[in-house]
Amino acid sequence: MEEKIPPRVSLRQIEGFQFEVRFGEGMSPLLTDEPPPLGKGTGPAPTHLLLAAxxxxxxxxxxxxxxxxxxxxxxxxxxxSAEMGRNEAGRLRVRRIHVRLEIGAxxxxxxxxxxxxxxxxxxCVVGQSVAAGIPLVLSVFDGEGKQLK
Incomplete structure (x- = not known):
């Protein structure tokens, strides 16, 4: 099913690496920041947002x-969680994402x-889209700690 209004966010720099992220009317804004030494670590970094998504x-x-x-x-x-590493040009990249899901039952x-x-x-729209470019390792556990996947 196609969304009638595609997702959209707006970002406004507060200072340095801090940005206010707005998701739309009726939703609370989010403050993002890079960890030190670049930023002050006052909010989640873009990598955190990727993992959260x-x-x-x-x-x-x-x-x-x-x-x-x-x-x-x-x-x-x-x-x-993310496995971080450097590419051939020495740039830091997310090399792999690990997702552990647990159900209570x-x-x-x-x-x-x-x-x-x-x-x-x-x-999973986001997971499948990201997995096209970043390997995704998924595990699923039940309420008794048994690994299901």
């Missing part, structure tokens, strides 16, 4: 897929889990 999208996609089959995931948690309590685990990533 991928982790949030993956968690939402898993939640959507679980509830589509009337499952109660009993909460979904996500943790995303035990796997045995969930219907159609195999199908859900095979498909939910495909619903």
């Amino acid at each position: 991928v982790g949030n999208c993956m968690a939402s996609s898993l939640y959507f897929a679980l509830t589509k089959f009337k499952n109660d995931p009993q909460g979904v948690r996500a943790e995303a 035990p796997a045995a309590a969930l219907q159609h889990l195999d199908r859900i685990l095979r498909q939910f990533e495909e619903f």
Whole structure:
């Protein structure tokens, strides 16, 4: 389904590497900043926002897929981390993103889990878009700590 109004954000420099990010009417702005020595570290850096976007999208996609089959995931948690490295020109880049998803429910309590685990990533607009350029490593665990994917 195409969005009628494509997502859009606006950024305004406050000072140095600090920017106010506005997401639209009715949404609170966010202050971003680079960590020292470039910035003051007063807000998330762009890399944090990238990780948050991928982790949030993956968690939402898993939640959507679980509830589509009337499952109660009993909460979904996500943790995303980046492997950083330098490219051939010596520039710092995100080399890989790791996303760990955890659902509160035990796997045995969930219907159609195999199908859900095979498909939910495909619903994640951000994760799939980013994965086209940055390798994405995903793992999923249930409420008993059992690795499902």
